[in-house]
Amino acid sequence: MKNNYILALSGNDIFSGGGLHADLTTYTVNKLHGFVAVTCLTAMTDKGFEVIPVDEEVFSQQLASLKDVPFSAIKIGLLPNVDIAEQALEFIQAHQEIPVVLDPVLVCKESHDTEVSQLRDELLRFFPHVTIITPNLAEAQLLTQKDIKTVEEMKQAAHALYELGAKYVVIKGGNRLNKDKATDVYYDGREFLVLETPILASNNIGAGCTFASSIASQLVLGKEPLEAVRLSKEFVYRAIEASDEYGVIQYEK
Structure with missing residues (x-):
């Protein structure tokens, strides 16, 4: 590990359960x-x-302020529009020597209007320049333009996203396919792996942000992509167990 500097390009969750709060906590x-x-x-x-x-311009100034920091990894979260996304893409293109984890957040815009279509097309441009993408089921459907209702269709979607340039793909199924299990599909271009944990009654706000920032953290710590994903899924499970109504982890005193 060269250093312990890690960057998040992410939004502020006013309730502090997700976004940059989850990233920094992780x-x-x-x-x-x-x-x-x-x-x-x-x-x-x-x-x-x-x-x-x-x-x-403010976002541009933020990125310019960080251009000389020797980051060991970058995690990308919510990019609210094409212009912000374009700046983020240019920034990571200048950091191709380090791992980049993309959480392609489209769920807060889960409609098929022009803005979503443009942002989808922009996010696809990131794929060849990032290490791992972590879309949830709804986002994977928007990115592939296909319905996903089974684990087999999750695998097909993961393969399609890999073919679009992503090196490693994790599709987070959550409980959309099985109300008793959180089912994810990992694909590295050679084989698929289905990862499952029990569904918890606790609040899962920020789970996706935590998952992606945990993967980025594990890559900094020297883990291979599959091990980083495995450890991160376990970490998110424990975080949900310990979270309050806003998705904030409650640490033991």
Whole structure:
């Protein structure tokens, strides 16, 4: 491990269970020094949960401020629009020597309007430049433009995303296929692996953010991709067990 510097490009969750809060908590648990470039703010309004992109110039200045930090890995979370995504892509293209984990967040925009289509197309451009992608089932459907209702269809989707340039793919099925188990499919271009854990009654807000930032952490710590994914799925399970109503981990005192 060259150093313990690790970056998250992610949004601020106003309730602190997901986004940059989950990323920094995960980095700290793994004894890493976490940095964040904030992509967006969020708020609960009379219109519901809203995502407010940061000003594009402000995001550019954040990235410029970090250009000389010798990061050992980067995790990418919520990119709220194409312009922010384009800047993030240029940044990671200048850091191809380190692992990059992409959590292609599209669920908060889970409709098929023009903005989602444009952001989907932009995220696909990231695939050849990242190490692992971690879409959930809904995001995998948006990215592949195919319905996914079975584990076999998850495997087909993982293969399709691999063919689009992703080196390693993890599709997070959650409990959408089985109400008793959280089912994920891992694919490395050669073989598939199905990973399962029991479903917990606890709040799972921020689970996806934690999973991706844990994988990035494990890669910094020298783990191979499959082992990083295995350890991260176990870590997320324990984190959900210990979380409060906002998805924040409650540590024993």
